[in-house]
Every structure is written in structure tokens, then in C-alpha cells.
Amino acid sequence: MLYRHFVIILVFAVFLVHCAEWRYHNNTDLELFLKNFNQSTKSGIATKLYSIGKSRKGNDLWVLQLTATKKRKTGIPNIKLIGTIHGNEPVGREIILHFMEFLRDGYGSDPVVTWLLDNTRIHFLPNMNPDGFALSHENMCDGEHVRNNGLGGKDLNRNFPDFYHKNRIPEEPETKAVKKWLEDVPFILSAALHGGAMVVNYPFDTVKESTSDMENPPSLTPDHDVFVHLAQVYSQNHPTMHKGDSCSDSKFEGGIVNGAVWYPIIGGMQDYNYAFHGCMELTLEISCCKYPAASELPKLWQDNKMALLKYCLEALRGVTGQILDSTSRKPIAKATLRVSGKNMTFSSSKTGEFWRLLLPGNYKLEVSAEGYYNQVVSFVVKKYETNPKLTSLKILMLNSSISTTSSTTPKQRTTGTTVKFTRSITDGAPITVSSAGVIPSEDHQPPTPASLITPLEKSSSTVHQNYIFYVSLVIFLLL
Template sequence: MDCASLWLVLLLPVVAALDFRYHHQQEMEAFLKKVAQDYSSITHLHSIGKSVEGRNLWVLIVGHSPKEHRIGIPEFKYVANMHGDESVGRELLLHFIEYLVTSNGRDPEVTNLINNTRIHIMPSMNPDGFEAVLNPDCFYNKGRENSNSYDLNRNFPDAFEFNNVSRQPETVAVMKWLNTETFVLSANLHGGALVASYPFDNGVPATGTLYSRSLTPDDDVFQYLAHTYASKNPDMKKRKPCKTKIDSPSGIVNGYFWYPLKGGMQDYNYIWAQCFEITLELSCCKYPREEKLPGFWNDNKDSLLEYMKQVHIGVKGQVFDQNETPLPNVIVEVQDRKHICPYRTNKFGEYYLLLLPGSYVIEVTVPGHNPHLTKVTIPPKSQNFSALKKDILLPFRGQLDHIPESNPLCPMIPLYRDLQGHSVATKPSLFLFLVTLFHILFK
């Protein structure tokens, strides 16, 4: 390192090292505000709403342009402590924030990731529940639910059956948050098991429930994402690491196969927010002793970073009319994996599609025009923290006033209830077969 580089490093801000213990609301807020103050050029702290008891639901954004979306830069998020007594994820995200901001400008990989990704981190979705835990237990504590005694991971609209529960302030805040950003990839952090669970959590025969599973049209991508996280976690890869009935080859499991649930957040993200989300169960004990926290950080740091990098797989771009005017709210999907809520461009005409390497046909649909088809080939590796960039120029002038502002095909009702068939979800996955075979041969 030359003198100029050394001087630059010395000028970078230094945040006081975060200790490995549980941080309650006041301490967590103080840490987040200190980070936002010391690293103001790459962070932005805001509250997306308040809990039942009036506590802020804090989100820290890390990125080269933290206060606003930049075209071509994908939005990523981590959410933890949805169940208030599942505490490990909350502390991991605080340490992950510290790791990101202190590594920026020092670690090339982290620096590139921050420059090319807008990262949203919510350490606690259920701060009231966390504060309600009085005598921590590994299995069940009072603070699992929010202050109105609602399980927040059963509180979202459900695509398979009516979920007529009272929508809670924390849930409403997250739903509104999802509408304000173009989130592409996400994970929510839980505890009580060691496994990466992927959608769907609920299902119908058309999604494969007759085979004890419920799979999305993007099942290959979801299994890849779950495997990416689990493969970097030494304990998650073990078969039955928590001595439970779950048998998860290589540390991943389909949510419905594990146990069906109604009103889950990961299904809502995928169906209504166009955001791929998985659920990470990070500890056999829901509220382990504080001296265990350094071990959890060591086991999950690489996984948290590697999973976030996957927001740069697949293809992205903008859709323009012949005058090169961006077209918002037009449908952009891969021809053979259409979503029951069609994925649409945002207000900048952007689309992001997470795909594994291979050849695909992208179908763009604008009301009043025939579908426009574009062939793309996704390379084996993403290029310099970027998905394959493919802008699509349509051979007509877009009548923007006639493109609906909202998605009329996606009401908050059980969308899959009357679906008769599902070409992808009812077929066994080659990826799952290969992962299972590898596990059998080399366990």
C-alpha cells in the first residue's frame, strides 16, 4: 500500500466495535444512529413505521446512493426478529451493518457490492416482542407474537386461501415499504432450526401439494438461492443438525414440505412484491446465551455476504418505446415461467429477473399490442457485480396514459385457488435431484 492509499484508509471513519450481546431498542437505535452519522456518505437511516407500542421499525440503507434508487442498481433487503423471541438474526444484522461500513474502501469485494447494490437492513420487525422476552428459553417465549398477540409471519395476505386476520401495524408497514422500492432479493432471519427454507409456504394441488411440496415457477432459482446460503454455513449443511424431524439435504427445504403455513411473508414478497425471498432459520435455540453469539457470527458472515451477491444473477434492463421513452408497468416475464401476478416494470421502465445461466425468451406485453419476444443467454457468472444488461426497444410508441398505474391482475385474494395446472411446479427439480444425490454419495 502506498502512502496516499494509507492516508486515505486512515481518514475513513471508525465506528466503535459492536460487542457480542443482546441490544435492546434504545441501544440498537443508538448504534444505528451512530453508524448513519459516521458513514453518512453510504448510509441512510429511516423508520418505515411503528410497532403496536410505538417503537420505530428502523431500516438502515447502505449503498453508493443510499437515499434514492439508481437505475440499474438492484434493491436488496434483510429482515430479522419477525418473531420477537428469535434473537440471533437481530444481532447478526447489527454486526453485518458494522462489517459492511467498516469494510467499505478496505475490502474490494464489499466495496464493489456497496457501489453496485442498494442494501436495506431491518434488524427488528417486532421490537415489542423482543422487549417482552423476560426469561429467555430455547423453544418458546412470550415475545414470539407482537403486542396484540399476532404472529406476524401468519399476518400477510395469502395467495392460496383467505387470511382474514386483523392486519397488524408492523405488517402494514412492511407491505407499504415493499410498494416504495423495487426489491429484487430478500431473506428473513428466524430461529428454532438450522435450515434455509424456500417458497411456497402454502399451496394447492396445482403447485405440487399432492407430492408434499409447493413449488414456484422459479423453483430452480429458489433452490439455488437457499443452497447458496446453506453451503457457506458449516452447521446448516449437516443432516438434522437440531435433532428434529426435518430432513433437509444440504440444509435446504421447501417451506410447504416442512410445514404448511398461511399468511407468510416470503410468499407475499414473491407474489405481490416481485421480490424473491427465502426464510433463514439460524439457530436451534431461539434465544441462545450471549456467549454463543460470536460463533453464530462466524458461521453466518460469509453466508450473509454470498447470498446478497446473488441479487446480481440473471438479467436486468429497461423497456423503451421507439422514441426511447421508458415504459412503466408493462409485463416482462420469461416465456415459460410466468407468475400469477405478472412481473412488471417500475416507474423507470426497469425490470429485474433472477435467472440461472442458460438461454431464455423474454416476453414483454403492453396493452393493445402483441407480445414482444427477446432471446437472451445468461452467462455462467455475473459480470462485475451486475446481471446481464438487456434493454428492450419496442417497435411502437407507447401510449403511457393508457397503461394502467396498478396491477389489475393482482387483488389481495387467494389467486391460486382455482388454478388448474402448473407446468413447472408439479415437475421434480433437476437441481434438487443433483443436490440430494451429492448428499447421499458424499455424506
């Protein structure tokens, strides 16, 4: 009898570690949860657990990748979700764990979840600041105590290279790990989950010049239209955030705000993602209290579940493609690309691939690579109410050593859309860019904000039923 009770307790222990409870997982439990999740995947889903580095005190920064895409495919966008950049704001880490389970359990039954996992790779870093979290505790609703990465540490959200200014704060190990991560994986969409407010903060956080005005002027990116759209998708799919007054001490129109308007900072992570790597990241403030009681987690999860799902789907709205040598068909890495009218460049990956989030419309893509003639590619991003799809291009670059008087324009191939291609050999000098990826002649001035798109409709799914049934069956057989 005693043996049976021991087995029942053991089964429950395995179940509770494996499934995200409504509690705050300490660093050890969180690592065990991720390892168990990685070993218990659903048919059709592939997971990968890896560490991007170590914290100041030597704790691993674990990432769980989740996807149902085939290994073959090019053009698969990478998404990342990050929690606990501030040690005293841990709601995000728990929301991320439940979102992982929601996606896994909904695959194959929920059409929206299935579409997302079939067409993206999602990387979850729930615990960017394990050292700071270890020093924090529940019901710390405000203040900056233990937000840094341990005693004597730094604020990790002020620790990245800045777009406009030199950041003189020495980089912490966690910052270096995230920077290397961005070099290794060509992310297109990202979100960092914070606490202490209820609003979506979009770039830029930094400002070109400080001002003494009582109200801070906006600091807008060349992709302001896309960032506002992304922020609205999240806010509008949250039951209260879009009202703008969820927390008593602040009001945000539509539940979104430009970072610099709220309060300017230097060295923010979302600015670094965009300006240095072409990844569009938002800061999601998802709880009025920085570290609320664990009893509030179920409601916070329900409030953010659909918003996260709809936000991740936006990684499939825009353009992707591969840049190849027209003769050898080998990928061209580090080609420089720019969407005409947007004063920000981005680069092709080591496989010659590129991605860019764009709203529906007609565009031209300027492409240049060392040793090749420039090209201007015309394409269309279609409007999808559900199941968005990236416009897919294949761009063949003509080597500049080949005479253009006797050659013909390389045949281009596209998939999933009709695209007009032109070769701009005589359209002027190659594009010159600064180290920050900006065309200097335009002096970093962002364009006029463009129109916005209406967010998607809501859907739902269920979770954990298979595990509850399994545990119940084991207990019944043992009694």
C-alpha cells in the same frame, strides 16, 4: 483526575453504542446504534436511515440503507435483510448489526465486499417486531410465548396476503408497513432471519389444497430452480447447516427445505414477497435455540458471515433492464413481464425498470404493456464464478397506434452482453394475468425443477480496527 476518568468512561460509552457488542441491544440502544452508524460512514459509502412505519405500540421500524453505488445508475438491485419478525427470535437482529459493520469496514479492502456495495443497495430492518422483543428474554429456547407483536398481537409471519387463500387475520401495523415498503422499493432479493432451527426454508409455505397425509407434499414455485440454488448458496457457505443435522431434533437434507414440506402456513412473508412483488425471499433459521445466551453470538456471527455475503451477491445473477417508449424514450411503468416457461409474471417499476434472478442459460422475456405491441426478447445470463453481473437490457416498445405495415422494428440497445431481439406483433393476443400475477390458464402449476449451480468460494475480511485504534489513542492522550 476525576474529570479525566469521566471523559474516558464517556468515550467508552460512545464506542460501545457505536460498535455492535456481543450482547442483545434493547430497542432504545438499537435505535441509537443505527443513528450513530448513519452519521459515521466510510468514504465512498452512502447510508440512509429511514422508518417504514410504527409498531403496534408506536415504536419506529427503522431501516438502514447501505450502498456505494453512484446516484445516477439504473439497474441497481435492492436487497433487504429482516430480523426479529418473531419477538423471541432476536439472533438475527444482532447478526444484521454485525453484518452492517462487516460491509462498511471491509469496503475498499475486501474485493468481494467492495463489489457487492458498488453494485447493490442493501436495506437492513433489524427489528421488525420491537413490541414482541421487549417482552422476551435470554435462554428462551423454544415455545411460542411473545413471538407475536406484543400482548394480544398476531404472528406477523401469518399476517400477509396469501397466494392461494384469503387470509382472514386482520393486518397488523408492522405488516402494513412492510407491504408499503415493498410497494415503494423494487426489491429483488430478501432474507428473514429466524431462530429455533438450523435450515434454509424456501417458498411456497402455503399449499393449494390441504392433505391428510403424514408427510406434506412440496408446494413449489415457478422459480423453484432459483429458490433451491439460493438456499444452497446459503447452506453450503455455512460451516454446519449443509450437514442437515445441526439441531438434535430435526434433519434436513442439505440444510434446506421447502416450507410446505416442513409445515404449511397461510400468510407467510416470504410467499407474499415472491407472489405479489417478484422479490425472492428466504427464511433463514440460524440458531437451534430461539433466544440463546449472548455468549453464543460471536460463534453464530462467524457461522453466518460468509453465508450472508455470498447470498447477497446472488442479487447480481439474472437480468435487469428498462422499458421505454420507442418514440418519446419515456419509461413505461407497470409493464407485464414473464420469462418464457415460468408461470409467474412481474412488473416494471415506476421508472420502467425490472429485475429477475435467473440461473445461467438462454431465456426469452415476454413483455406487454397497455397501448403497446407485445415483444419477445431473447437474452443470455452468463455464468460467473466470482463477481456476478446482471444481464442488462433496454427494451423499446412500439405504440400500438402506429401502423406496423410502414414502421420498422425499433432499434434495441443492450449493455454488457450480446442479445437478440424480436418483435412479436403477430404472436397472438396480449398476455392476460390475474391479480396475483399468474396466468390463469395454467392453473398455478409449477414447472419441473431445473438443475442447480454450485455455490461460490469463501473469502474473509476484518472489522472494527479503525474504531479500536481511535479509542485507544484518546485514552492514551488523556492519561
